[in-house]
Amino acid sequence: MTTSVSSEPVLGVLLSEREKMLLLLALGMCMFLSSLDGSILATALPTISSDLDGFKLLPWVLTLYMLTSTVVVPIVGKLSDMFGRRPFVISGVVIFLIGSLGAGLAPTMLTLIAARGVQGIGGGFILACVLVVMADMYTPIERAKYVAYILAIITAGTLLGPPVGGFFADGPGWRWCFFINIPIGAIALATIWTTLPNTRQGGRISDIDFLGAAVLTTATVAGLLAAGWAYEAYGWGSAITVGLLVAAGVLLVGFIAIEIRHPNAIIPMELFRNRMYVLTGVIAVLSSAVLFSVPIYLPTFIQTSLGASAQMSGLLIMPQAIALVVMSFIAGRVVERTGRFKQLVVVGCALSGLAAFLLQTMGVGDPLWHVVIYMVIFGMGSGLVTPLINVIVQACVRQEDTGVATSSQMYFRQIAGVIGVALFGVLLTTTYSSSFTENLDEEVQEAMPVAVFEELRDDATLSIDAERIAEVRTTFLQAGGTEALFEEALGAQQEAAATANQRLFFISAIGGLVLVVLALAFTEIPLRGRTPAPKEGEEQPAAASASR
Structure with missing residues (x-):
């Protein structure tokens, strides 16, 4: 071991x-x-x-x-x-x-x-x-x-x-x-x-990897802009998005080549030979990209398919945060007493995946209290995983590498979160549009002006905007439609929004299962406590030089 x-x-x-x-x-x-x-x-x-x-x-x-x-x-x-x-x-x-x-x-x-x-x-x-x-x-x-x-x-x-x-x-x-x-x-x-x-480490300005920092900065900006703009403005197939992604990829390859050769690399490549560092990194990235997108898109489901207000959707998700805090304290106490973490991380990943699976079983009109229970389970899982991942990655590297090891994992997690939200957003919108078209009765579609159809097909949140939905309703009725047919269209929209969110939650549940498998591959590193103080007459350990 x-x-x-x-x-x-x-x-x-x-x-x-x-x-x-x-x-x-x-x-x-x-x-x-x-x-x-x-x-x-x-x-x-x-x-x-x-x-x-x-x-x-x-x-x-x-x-x-x-x-x-x-x-x-x-x-x-x-x-x-x-x-x-x-x-x-x-x-x-x-x-x-x-x-x-x-x-x-x-x-x-x-x-x-x-x-x-x-x-x-x-x-x-x-x-x-x-x-x-x-x-x-x-x-x-x-x-x-x-x-x-x-x-x-x-x-x-x-x-x-x-x-x-x-x-x-x-x-x-x-x-x-x-x-x-x-x-x-x-x-x-x-x-x-x-x-x-200040615990001086003896660094010199000439030791700084300026080129690596510049290349990583440019690659990060290109990649994040591509992910954000693809989802919000241009689409994934646009020349701007593709160009930014290609630039980010080329710069990333260049960054790796620079880091391999530099003695003080921004992200030392030898970290990736550390099995536990890699495992914790994969878990952090996957959880950020897949599991933590659940709270981002859940309010859309609550408001469009369950008929709750924006304020109510916020209140329903709040218990998740409370559960997260409570379980993080419990996890900290357990680790403090036992020095072990593997089982806690496995259980945490399993709980988060279970919550996502339960959420994907919900449909239009289901009771709101189901959301509270499932999000409490999700928060419990997050509370077990999130704090321990940071502790594990710091424990598996040398003390002098804790800064770069911790910050690089944070960096990967932030990048993964942005990309995950963007990809899930694309999946949500495309699934919603296709489901709405499939769910819409032919009679309703024939009575519906093209402009109204496109409005309903392209925006799952239209029904929660009172002013806009009133305008669309008026246009539909003026074109010869009836109130009953318009209510059928809104019902099809609710079902389509539910279907789209169910698909997101199902993918998150699969992600939770993968995380469990990864967590089972952990090596149980005995977490070290503080070295006992030396007895009187024994030599004190040398401390690093420090200044205030």
């Missing part, structure tokens, strides 16, 4: 328990701001668009943040291994706050988008460093418990974002969606400044 290769956490030796708890609190505040920033705009974007008169540019408020935050993660992870964590954590918070101030003061939509890009860079710095700093503070067996705390904070930020954004948009103004970051971030920054030492 292999053993954990991580050495004694440097910060665990240098910091007192009080300093570690203060630092953990500050890191949690940073992650809270990052997660809050990702969801707070959901309810404020319409107001922002109206105030800045920038509806056509609205997607870029989210897209540029996603691009910049994703691009910097693997680069910062490697650099933090070379030069220490402190400069990058502090720089990340400062950059994030500068972006927040710029976004809050933005006079135009273009200015806001630019500020969001700056925010994304800071957010990427934070994301790349927080879990790595925790790896420097705690041993693997302790880490599972504390990762659960961070996960709970992230979940709180995600859940609070929409209502807080709505409150600011309707009350003091949408600019406070960004200004709120400044006092919280300032407190976190001050705490990090006073508690986090």
Whole structure:
């Protein structure tokens, strides 16, 4: 049986328990701001668009943040291994706050988008460093418990974002969606400044893989834009999408060639000779691409096929987040007591796959409480898998490689999530359109104007937009149709939306089964606890050099 290769956490030796708890609190505040920033705009974007008169540019408020935050993660992870964590954590918070101030003061939509890009860079710095700093503070067996705390904070930020954004948009103004970051971030920054030492690793500027960083950045931007634009604008067969995908592929091959030769590669290729690193990476990528698309598209099913409101769909999914947090705490405690993780990950993957399978059995008009139960099961599975994957990948590499190992896995997960959402979106829309055409009675179709048919066929969410559906209804009735026939058309639309979502959930269930098989292939690495303190008269272990 292999053993954990991580050495004694440097910060665990240098910091007192009080300093570690203060630092953990500050890191949690940073992650809270990052997660809050990702969801707070959901309810404020319409107001922002109206105030800045920038509806056509609205997607870029989210897209540029996603691009910049994703691009910097693997680069910062490697650099933090070379030069220490402190400069990058502090720089990340400062950059994030500068972006927040710029976004809050933005006079135009273009200015806001630019500020969001700056925010994304800071957010990427934070994301790349927080879990790595925790790896420097705690041993693997302790880490599972504390990762659960961070996960709970992230979940709180995600859940609070929409209502807080709505409150600011309707009350003091949408600019406070960004200004709120400044006092919280300032407190976190001050705490990090006073508690986090810099564990110098001896890196030199000349050692940085500048070419690899540039090529990876360009490849990432091309790939993410291709996935996003293919789904939202151009389609997968367009020249723009194909060109971007080809460019991303060629650049990726070039990046690998560069990394093989560079002594300080951004993502060292020798990591891929580590069986556990590869397994955890495949599980993280597959779960992000396949399983975690379920909560993204489930509200569409709830509103179109089950007839619930947007607010109700949000409430029905909320128990999943609560279950995730609870199970992550339980998983952390179990790992802390036993030092073992394999069975927990297997059970977590199985629960997530089971939830997806149960969701694909639901049809039009099924009780809403079924969704709550199935999403609780899904959350339980996610709570067992998500925190432990981070702990496992950090435990299976050397302590000096924790930064690049953790950040590269985050990078792969983010890329997989974007691509998964895009591919599932294509599957949803194409399945819906074909199912609607098949379900529509010939008599209804003959009475339906082409424009009405295309409206219903091309948009599964049409029925939940009261204004648009009223216009379509009027057009249908004016063309000689009847109310009864139009209700049949809406029924066909509901059935088609259910069929499309059922297919997505079924694929997710298969993905869960594959994840179980992969998790069974894990080697049970004994997670190491803290080395006992030396007795009086014994020599203290040498700690890394540090400065504040």
